[in-house]
Amino acid sequence: MTAAVALKDKEVAVDEEGYLINLADWNEDVARTMAADDNIALTSNHWEVINFLREYYAEYQVAPAIRVLTKAIGKKLGPEKGNSKYLYELFPYGPAKQACRYAGLPKPTGCI
Amino acid sequence: MAKVEFKVPAVGEYLEIPDLQPGVMAKSAPFKAAPRHQQALGFPGELVENWEERAVAKLGELLSKYRSLRVHLDACVKCGSCADKCHYFLGTGDPKNMPVARQDLLRSIYRRHFTLAGKLFPRLVGARDLDPSVLEEWYSYFHQCSQCRRCSVFCPYGIDTAEISMAAREILDEIGVGQKYCNEILGKVHTIGNNLGLPAPALANTLEGLEEDVKEDTGVDVRFPLDVQGAEVLLIPPSADFFAEPHIDGLIGYAKVFHQAGISWTLSSYASEAANFALFIGNYEQMRKVALRIRKAAIDLKVKRIVVGECGHAWRVAYSFWNTLAGPFDFLDPRYPVPQHIIEFTHDLIERGAIKLDREANDHMRVTFHDSCNVARATRMGARPGGQFVLPREVIKASCNHFFDMAPETIGEKTFCCGGGGGLLTDELLELRVKGALPRMQALREVQQEHGVTHMAAICAICKSQFSKVLPYYEFPMETIVSVHQLVSNAIQLGTNS
Numbered sequence: 001m002t003a004a005v006a007l008k009d010k011e012v013a014v015d016e017e018g019y020l021i022n023l024a025d026w027n028e029d030v031a032r033t034m035a036a037d038d039n040i041a042l043t044s045n046h047w048e049v050i051n052f053l054r055e056y057y058a059e060y061q062v063a064p065a066i067r068v069l070t071k072a073i074g075k076k077l078g079p080e081k082g083n084s085k086y087l088y089e090l091f092p093y094g095p096a097k098q099a100c101r102y103a104g105l106p107k108p109t110g111c112i
Numbered sequence: 113m114a115k116v117e118f119k120v121p122a123v124g125e126y127l128e129i130p131d132l133q134p135g136v137m138a139k140s141a142p143f144k145a146a147p148r149h150q151q152a153l154g155f156p157g158e159l160v161e162n163w164e165e166r167a168v169a170k171l172g173e174l175l176s177k178y179r180s181l182r183v184h185l186d187a188c189v190k191c192g193s194c195a196d197k198c199h200y201f202l203g204t205g206d207p208k209n210m211p212v213a214r215q216d217l218l219r220s221i222y223r224r225h226f227t228l229a230g231k232l233f234p235r236l237v238g239a240r241d242l243d244p245s246v247l248e249e250w251y252s253y254f255h256q257c258s259q260c261r262r263c264s265v266f267c268p269y270g271i272d273t274a275e276i277s278m279a280a281r282e283i284l285d286e287i288g289v290g291q292k293y294c295n296e297i298l299g300k301v302h303t304i305g306n307n308l309g310l311p312a313p314a315l316a317n318t319l320e321g322l323e324e325d326v327k328e329d330t331g332v333d334v335r336f337p338l339d340v341q342g343a344e345v346l347l348i349p350p351s352a353d354f355f356a357e358p359h360i361d362g363l364i365g366y367a368k369v370f371h372q373a374g375i376s377w378t379l380s381s382y383a384s385e386a387a388n389f390a391l392f393i394g395n396y397e398q399m400r401k402v403a404l405r406i407r408k409a410a411i412d413l414k415v416k417r418i419v420v421g422e423c424g425h426a427w428r429v430a431y432s433f434w435n436t437l438a439g440p441f442d443f444l445d446p447r448y449p450v451p452q453h454i455i456e457f458t459h460d461l462i463e464r465g466a467i468k469l470d471r472e473a474n475d476h477m478r479v480t481f482h483d484s485c486n487v488a489r490a491t492r493m494g495a496r497p498g499g500q501f502v503l504p505r506e507v508i509k510a511s512c513n514h515f516f517d518m519a520p521e522t523i524g525e526k527t528f529c530c531g532g533g534g535g536l537l538t539d540e541l542l543e544l545r546v547k548g549a550l551p552r553m554q555a556l557r558e559v560q561q562e563h564g565v566t567h568m569a570a571i572c573a574i575c576k577s578q579f580s581k582v583l584p585y586y587e588f589p590m591e592t593i594v595s596v597h598q599l600v601s602n603a604i605q606l607g608t609n610s
Contacts, residue, residue, distance in 0.1 A: 016143050017539065060314035065355045068321055084357055088590075094581075096356070097539070109297050110307030111352040111387060111423075111537060111573035 005033050019100075019107045026054075026104030034102050038093075042102075046090055048076050053103040063100050063108045118543040120585045121203055121550045123557050129196045130205035137206040140544050141252045142536070145290035152299040153398060156288035163287040164242045168225050170286040171218075174279050175226065180272070181279055185222045187269040188215060194263040194273075199528050200256050203547030208253050211263035211273045217249055218280050251289060254280040256544055258534035259392065260485035265525055274534070278394030285393055293538040294389045301402055306351035306385035312338075315381055318354050326364060332606045334371045336363075336379070339413065343378035345370070346410050347454070348386045348430075349421030350573035358594050359576055362422050365597025368604050369458050372467045377419075383409035386426035387573065392535030403429065403438040416445040419452050422595055424484035424533070424572030427453055431491040455571060456493050458600060459503045462510050469603040474512035477567045479599065480559050481505055481517065482552065482579075483527035484572035501525075504571055504596055511599040516563040522555040530570075532578030545578060546585045553586040560588075569596045 003018070004011040012025040018034065020026060031050055035042050042050075052072050056064045064072070066084055074082015087095035096108050121130075147157030160166055175182050194211040196202065201209035208214065216238065223230030223239035230239030240246065259274035284290065300309040310318075319336035326334045337343065347370075353363040370377045383405040390398035410418055418441070420430045430451045435441065441450045449456060461467045481504060493499040501524050509515050522528050531548030559565040570576055570593060579593035 060311065060317065062308065062310050062314045064314075065318050065321075065360065066357050067325070067360050068318060071321065071325075106309075108355070109293075109300065109309060110355070111350055112308070112356040112577050 005030060005037070007033055017101075017107055020104050023104055023106070030104060031102040038098075043090075045077060045081070046099075046102075049073060049087065049090060049095065049099050050103040052076075053099055053105055057103070057105050063096060063105050066096060069095060118546070121547055123550070123554050123586060127202065127551055127554045130202060132207050133205040134207055137200075137204050137209065137256060137544065138249075138252060140256060140541065142255050142538055142541055143292040144251075145292045145295040149292060149295040149299055150285070150288060150290045152302070153285075153290075153295055153395075155285045155290055155295070159288045163247075166287050167242055167283050168221070170283045171222065171279070172226065174282065175222075178275070178279075181275060184215070184271045184276055185219050187271055188212060188219070189269075191268060193266045193268060194271075197263045197266050198257075199260070199262070199531060199551045200258070200544065200548045203531070203550040204256075204544070206256075208249075209256055211267075211271075214253055214257055215271065215273055215276050217246070217253055218276055221246065247289070250280055251284060254284070255291060255536060255541070258485070258529045258532070258536055258548070260529035260533055261489045262485065262526065262528065265489065275394075277534070278392070280394075281392070282394035285395065291393070291535065294393050294535040297389050298393075298398055298402070301385055301387075301389075301405070305380075305382050305405065307387050307389070308351045308355055310351055310354060310384065312381035315354060315379075315384060319379070322360070322364060322367070326367070330606055332371070334364075334367050334606070336367050337377060338379050339381055340376070340378035341412075342414050343376045344415065345375060345377040345417045345419050346383075346406075346413055346415040347377050347379055347419050347421060348383060348406055348426070348451075349379070350386045350423035350426060351384055352387075352573035352577060353421055354384070356573075356577055357580070358591075358598055359422075359573055361598035361601060362595025363597075365595065365599075365601030365604070366421060366454055368601055368606060369454075369461065369467060369597070372604055372606055373461050378413060378415070380406075380409035380413060382412070386420050386423040386430070388426060388429045389535055391425055391429055399429065399433065400437045403434055406434075407438040407441070410441075411443060417448050417452060418444065418450065419454055419457050421454050422571040422573065422576075422597065424486040424574060428486040428490040453493050453503075454597065455503050455507055458597070459494070459507050462507065468605040469510050469600065470605055471511060471513045471603060473603045474599055475514070477512055477594075477599075478514040478516065478563060478565045479508060479512050479567045479569055479594075480515070480556065480565045481508055481523070481596075482530065482568050482570045482575060483523050484570060484575050485527060485529045485533055487571060488525055488527045498524075504569075507596060508569055508599055511603040516559050516565055518555040518559050522551065528552045528555070530572075530575040530578040531582060533572075533574050537574050537578055542581075546582050549578070549582045549586070553582075553588070556588065556592075557586075566592070567594050568592055569594050569599060571596050
């Protein structure tokens with residue numbers, strides 16, 4: 001089963017859980033549209049997370065551990081924001097799954 | 113993504129048997145595996161043409177292979193003992209979630225094809241033919257069983273619904289109807305070595321980060337060794353321990369225990385996963401293939417012992433099945449349990465005084481313990497019966513001053529599932545997971561009110577992730593759930609044994 005995210009000029013295919021089928025389809029508009037569908041307006045802090053996820057994925061072909069992500073965000077946005085509580089404020093459905101989806105990464109799998 | 117709206121069950125003073133709501137969960141079903149997920153495991157990519165025939169043939173094969181399955185299908189006398197014992201029934205009120213009704217979904221087909229009365233007078237004996245509606249029911253309700261085996265504790269014949277649900281899922285895979293969550297993950301284990309799909313360089317990077325963190329916190333160089341040949345111990349944790357919270361705090365705890373005990377250890381990038389989801393889909397060949405990775409890693413790394421981390425069903429597979437799946441483990445040191453649970457390992461060190469714990473480090477917590485179903489009802493720890501209940505509690509009590517058990521009918525061998533076990537820990541089953549957690553949430557509420565309990569410790573990656581997700585639905589903070597070795601990690605005295 002596939003669905004699609006409707007952008008201004010085209011549609012990009014996503015799977016039944018809303019993750020991109022072709023990771024190369026990603027652009028900032030995809031992230032903004034996915035977030036808007038969840039009633040979230042992406043701020044610069046959201047983008048810090050999304051950009052870090054994309055950089056990490058490009059290097060390691062997997063999403064970073066939550067702890068790796070919180071540490072990186074703490075370094076960028078200040079230690080008071082380097083914790084999973086803050087990440088849950090940005091991504092209420094869970095930083096691992098929701099943020100990865102906006103960032104165009106595959107869904108993290110496992111006992112998580 | 114479509115958000116499913118549902119009502120969270122109310123937590124009352126007592127756990128009540130719900131009013132029946134026939135069919136209320138009939139629409140609940142996990143996503144189906146894509147053809148590529150299926151084919152990677154050697155299953156047909158989609159529903160095969162002659163599926164009725166193949167399903168019956170597969171059932172026949174399973175009956176001839178597993179005598180127990182035939183006994184479970186024959187023995188039920190409909191006494192009703194199991195009816196109110198399933199957390200999914202208690203949370204949803206759907207009568208098909210009574211264990212006896214779940215068994216009957218398969219039993220009715222068994223009777224039609226494998227008993228004389230069912231062949232001659234199907235309607236008189238509750239036998240029926242396979243048709244698309246039966247298939248749909250199977251897919252839905254055999255994915256509303258977490259294979260926790262609580263019902264079998266109460267069954268006078270010991271009928272094991274988990275075994276029936278595993279057989280049903282095995283038949284479904286055989287005819288091309290697999291479950292995405294389990295089968296996609298099994299494919300990743302075969303190619304990358306763990307459920308997460310975490311490749312070796314990412315694992316190494318994560319472990320380096322943990323070394324820095326522990327150094328920063330404690331000033332001590334605690335190592336997280338990877339692929340070290342000749343180490344004494346190969347540790348096999350669930351891969352969620354590398355990724356999620358509170359799991360990773362447990363991993364830090366294991367590392368501190370090894371450090372302080374002065375026992376060399378290593379992780380393996382080839383076998384970086386304790387979990388074996390083949391158990392959930394009832395497939396012996398898949399289960400063997402996953403288990404053999406661990407055997408190979410242990411031989412290649414020339415270790416003397418294998419220790420399994422905090423993962424519930426993994427301990428069942430390791431304790432009960434490894435020897436026949438991947439044994440003999442005659443290359444390991446016979447003076448130690450083969451395999452050994454991390455709780456046994458730490459417990460032994462505590463008893464011998466080889467590590468020192470300062471309980472006051474956890475004085476900000478009042479702790480209870482959630483027995484995980486597979487550990488509780490399918491394994492043992494230590495040398496004495498019931499050790500799987502005693503040892504984790506002794507490790508917790510050695511690590512903190514304030515421990516309180518939940519009600520006796522909700523722990524030990526009668527423990528309730530977290531609601532996410534058996535391959536159901538996937539987002540599209542959230543309603544089922546939240547509702548299925550009700551009995552545990554009720555017991556937790558009770559100790560919270562009576563004893564001011566603030567935290568619940570567990571030794572299973574699925575339990576930890578499930579509770580992190582569902583606790584907020586019942587107005588508990590997400591951080592209520594902790595790893596047992598997180599408590600050890602807080603309390604352990606590094607750098608001194610005096």
